[in-house]
Amino acid sequence: MKFTSGTSQPQLLKIVSLGGFGKVTTNMFVYEYGPDILLVDCGMGFPTQDMLGVDILVPDVSYLKNKIDKIRGLVITHGHEDHTGALPYILPQLGRTPIYGSKLTAHLIMDKLAEYENLPRQVNILDPGTVLNLGSFRVESVRVSHSIPDATNLIIGTPVGTVYHGSDFKFDFTPVDGVQPDIRRIARAGTEGVTLLVSDCLGSERRGHTPSEKTLEETLEKEMSSCSGKFIVTTMSSNISRWYQAAQAAIRHGRRIAVSGRSIERNLDVASRLGYFRIPKNAFADLKDVKKLPPKNVCVLIAGSQAQAGSALERLATRDHKDLVITPGDKVVFSSDYIPGNESAVQSLIDSLARLGATVVYSGLTDNLHVSGHGSQQDLLLMMALTRPGFLLPIGGTYRHMVQYSHLAQQMGYTPESILLPSINQSIEITPQNVRLGPTVEVKNIMVDGLGIGDVGHVVLRDRRVLAEEGVVVVVLETDQNDLSRLINLELVSRGFVFDKQNASLLNQASDKIRQAVAAKTGKIESDRHLRQLVTDVLERFFFDRTHRRPMILPVVVEV
Numbered sequence: 118m119k120f121t122s123g124t125s126q127p128q129l130l131k132i133v134s135l136g137g138f139g140k141v142t143t144n145m146f147v148y149e150y151g152p153d154i155l156l157v158d159c160g161m162g163f164p165t166q167d168m169l170g171v172d173i174l175v176p177d178v179s180y181l182k183n184k185i186d187k188i189r190g191l192v193i194t195h196g197h198e199d200h201t202g203a204l205p206y207i208l209p210q211l212g213r214t215p216i217y218g219s220k221l222t223a224h225l226i227m228d229k230l231a232e233y234e235n236l237p238r239q240v241n242i243l244d245p246g247t248v249l250n251l252g253s254f255r256v257e258s259v260r261v262s263h264s265i266p267d268a269t270n271l272i273i274g275t276p277v278g279t280v281y282h283g284s285d286f287k288f289d290f291t292p293v294d295g296v297q298p299d300i301r302r303i304a305r306a307g308t309e310g311v312t313l314l315v316s317d318c319l320g321s322e323r324r325g326h327t328p329s330e331k332t333l334e335e336t337l338e339k340e341m342s343s344c345s346g347k348f349i350v351t352t353m354s355s356n357i358s359r360w361y362q363a364a365q366a367a368i369r370h371g372r373r374i375a376v377s378g379r380s381i382e383r384n385l386d387v388a389s390r391l392g393y394f395r396i397p398k399n400a401f402a403d404l405k406d407v408k409k410l411p412p413k414n415v416c417v418l419i420a421g422s423q424a425q426a427g428s429a430l431e432r433l434a435t436r437d438h439k440d441l442v443i444t445p446g447d448k449v450v451f452s453s454d455y456i457p458g459n460e461s462a463v464q465s466l467i468d469s470l471a472r473l474g475a476t477v478v479y480s481g482l483t484d485n486l487h488v489s490g491h492g493s494q495q496d497l498l499l500m501m502a503l504t505r506p507g508f509l510l511p512i513g514g515t516y517r518h519m520v521q522y523s524h525l526a527q528q529m530g531y532t533p534e535s536i537l538l539p540s541i542n543q544s545i546e547i548t549p550q551n552v553r554l555g556p557t558v559e560v561k562n563i564m565v566d567g568l569g570i571g572d573v574g575h576v577v578l579r580d581r582r583v584l585a586e587e588g589v590v591v592v593v594l595e596t597d598q599n600d601l602s603r604l605i606n607l608e609l610v611s612r613g614f615v616f617d618k619q620n621a622s623l624l625n626q627a628s629d630k631i632r633q634a635v636a637a638k639t640g641k642i643e644s645d646r647h648l649r650q651l652v653t654d655v656l657e658r659f660f661f662d663r664t665h666r667r668p669m670i671l672p673v674v675v676e677v
Contacts, residue, residue: 129150129277131547132146132149132510133146133544133558133560134146135147136176137177137542138519138542138543139516141456141514141515142163142199143174143203144158144159144200144513145157145158145160147181149187152252153189153254154188156190157191157284159176159200159203159204159207159208161173161175173202173203175206177560182210185212185214189251192216192243192271193217193222195219195222196218196225196355197264197285200285201222201226215241217256219243219267220242221387221393222267223241223243224390224391227239228383245259245269246302254275255273259272259302261298262286263285263287265355265357265358268490270282270303278547280315281306281311283314283315283504284317285317285319285490286298286500287326287327287492288327288492291330303503303504307503307505312508314508314509317514318513318518319489320494320497321494321521324495327490327496328485332485333485334365336485341367341416342370343448344447344476345446346447347407348417348447349416349448349475351421354380357384359452363418364400367416371414372413372414372415372416373402373415373416374402374416375406377417377441378428381419404417407440421466422463424459424463433470434469436473443470443473443474443475447476448477448478449470449477451463451467454480454489494525508537509536537552539554541560542558543555587614588611588668589612590656592608592656593607593609594652595607596675600640601644601674602638607631614660614666623664626663631652634652634655635648652672653672
């Protein structure tokens with residue numbers, strides 16, 4: 118099916134991933150046709166362990182810098198952070214772009230944005246089945262199953278064909294909220310004609326169908342029944358269906374429910390107001406009152422399943438939680454899987470909890486602790502069969518997931534040429550005649566550190582890595598302003614390199630090396646910069662010769 122825009126322009130649809138293809142998080146896509154741009158999702162990602170001090174990653178919107186006037190709207194497919202979490206950082210760069218999402222998605226976003234000043238507070242509700250005309254695009258929202266209620270896919274009609282944007286989905290016919298995926302509408306899209314299926318591929322390595330969320334009830338019951346102390350459960354903060362099941366189990370076992378984590382509190386408050394989390398208020402206990410209750414009568418819903426620094430669970434594991442402590446008999450249940458690349462951080466967190474005496478239950482130790490919100494192989498094949506696309510583009514997984522998705526598609530009879538496997542920064546081009554890989558677009562990691570957005574680059578990370586691994590030596594040089602080679606005073610201060618008191622001899626020898634080098638340049642040091650470079654070179658060689666370490670050298674020149 119083609120949607121006619123009514124304007125005369127080159128017939129080319131361009132698709133760009135601003136978070137980069139081959140990534141699980143930082144989901145944000147650009148659909149560009151002539152004078153119009155449609156944006157889909159705006160998610161955050163987690164930093165890798167070598168990104169020292171970085172809080173989160175956000176998409177790189179520099180591609181849109183000179184195209185803001187072309188943006189017709191931003192449609193969010195569902196309320197998970199990897200699809201919404203970058204909004205507070207990206208929206209100030211998008212002008213007055215209107216935002217759309219399903220009922221729960223819209224309210225979760227509005228609640229988040231209310232915490233920030235000078236950000237738009239209005240998100241337009243796009244109910245499943247509703248059609249939205251945005252310039253050259255005809256956008257229809259389709260109900261799908263995921264691990265959060267009100268998740269959607271998008272049918273995007275364009276002048277060069279229809280794109281089915283199938284971000285995170287699975288086929289759950291017994292969902293916790295009772296709302297099944299709209300298979301009829303998905304199948305009708307296939308009958309009408311889908312040029313390109315943009316499909317979730319994260320579950321492409323798992324055989325069979327992804328189990329229903331309902332299957333977790335038995336596991337939660339079993340684990341709670343065998344717990345003599347506090348029952349502490351963690352999952353992704355926006356996994357409302359999982360929190361609901363844990364809360365229901367707690368009520369059945371006579372446990373009061375406490376919530377630890379601002380993100381969970383916010384999400385459950387919104388879900389309760391909208392009827393997606395129907396738990397009586399008298400079932401809850403204030404977190405500060407948990408110590409007064411018998412441990413066997415407590416269930417804690419806690420944030421931090423991905424070992425995020427500063428999260429409630431991380432503070433519990435480091436004995437830094439003001440209201441909770443691990444006591445004998447407590448059980449901590451991880452009802453979530455690792456985000457790819459985050460395994461070691463979560464494993465370290467599990468180890469810390471176990472050292473405190475908690476019984477820690479996690480995937481790999483116990484079956485059926487987590488049900489993915491992403492379709493497995495049979496779900497992905499079913500989506501292909503329903504939509505019957507001419508071409509396929511896997512998203513939402515690493516490159517290995519994309520390759521495995523390609524193998525699945527070939528089992529369905531698709532040729533390798535009809536399955537697009539772009540590099541991280543490659544674009545996709547659709548014309549009336551063809552779908553192909555397009556030119557590359559500059560896409561880089563945009564790191565958020567505190568209030569700074571994008572001001573932490575590879576050079577800063579390299580410096581932080583040196584500081585963390587090798588330490589720093591600060592050299593304060595007091596010199597004659599008329600002759601920089603005449604040192605009046607010299608002081609070395611070491612931090613993270615050697616302990617000054619125990620290694621005074623090493624630092625004294627370093628001072629002598631500096632004095633000798635400067636004296637050899639009498640009358641030849643022309644500037645502060647020249648002096649700083651001389652000192653840096655001398656100390657780098659000296660410290661490596663003596664210690665085989667390379668601390669950061671920071672010379673400070675004071676002219677008197």
